[in-house]
Amino acid sequence: MWCIKFGALYARRLKRNHRSYGDTFYIDEVFVKINGKQHYLWRAVDQDGAVVDVFLQVKRDGAAAKRFFKRLLRSHDEEPRKIVTDKLRSYGVAHRELIPDTIHSTEQYGNNRVEQSHEATRVRERGMRRFKSVRQAQRFATTHAAVSNLFNLGRHLVRAEHYRNLRISAFGEWSRAVA
Incomplete structure (x- = not known):
């Protein structure tokens, strides 16, 4: 599978060339079974739907939330202006x-943007017949986030001509990342 062999390299190259993220982060976690054990995939998405970071952990407590926030702040240059989460006390x-x-913010339905972003991972997980190891799952989630950010262009927000130009530049950037 290309993701195992080249995924980390492609993700690094794509992240290096990524434009900045927005100032509002939607944060959520979803459980993932790996070899019959429950793990939590933490995800942060900005207001434009770009995945800022994903992190796989065994627990869902306050210490796990702090680890994810520290990782998120390290990978993002500045603090977000606003975070939107569900009501998990962690x-x-x-x-x-x-x-x-x-x-x-912990408003009801305010976190739907990140809830929807879990769906792509779920589809891939079912297609792969579950993840076999924590390392494989983390590698896949990170690579998938970087690639989806590249091709997540918000088709409904732009005119057709501009969308075509965005697609051409996305494929050009992809070609440079895999070269």
Whole structure:
């Protein structure tokens, strides 16, 4: 599978050339079974639908949330202006300790953007007949996020001519990343 052999390299190249993310992050976690054991795939998506970071962990407690927030802040140059989460109390712990100046919203249905972003991972997981190891799942999720960010162009937001130009530039960037 190309993802195992070249995925990390492609993801690094694509992330290096990625434009900046928005200032609002939607954060959520979803459980994933790996060899019969439950793990949690944490995901942060910006307001434009671009996946900022994904991280696979065994737990879903305050310490796990803080680990994910630290990783998210390390990979993103500046603190987000606002984070939107569900009502899991672990998010409140991480928010208060790491980014207390950031607005934290837990409105009902406010987190639907990131909930929808889990669907692509679920489809791939079913097609691959489950993940076999934590390392494989993390590698796949990271690579898939980088590639989907490249081709996630928001077709409904732009005119057809502009969309074609965006697609051409996305395929050009993909060609440079895999060269």
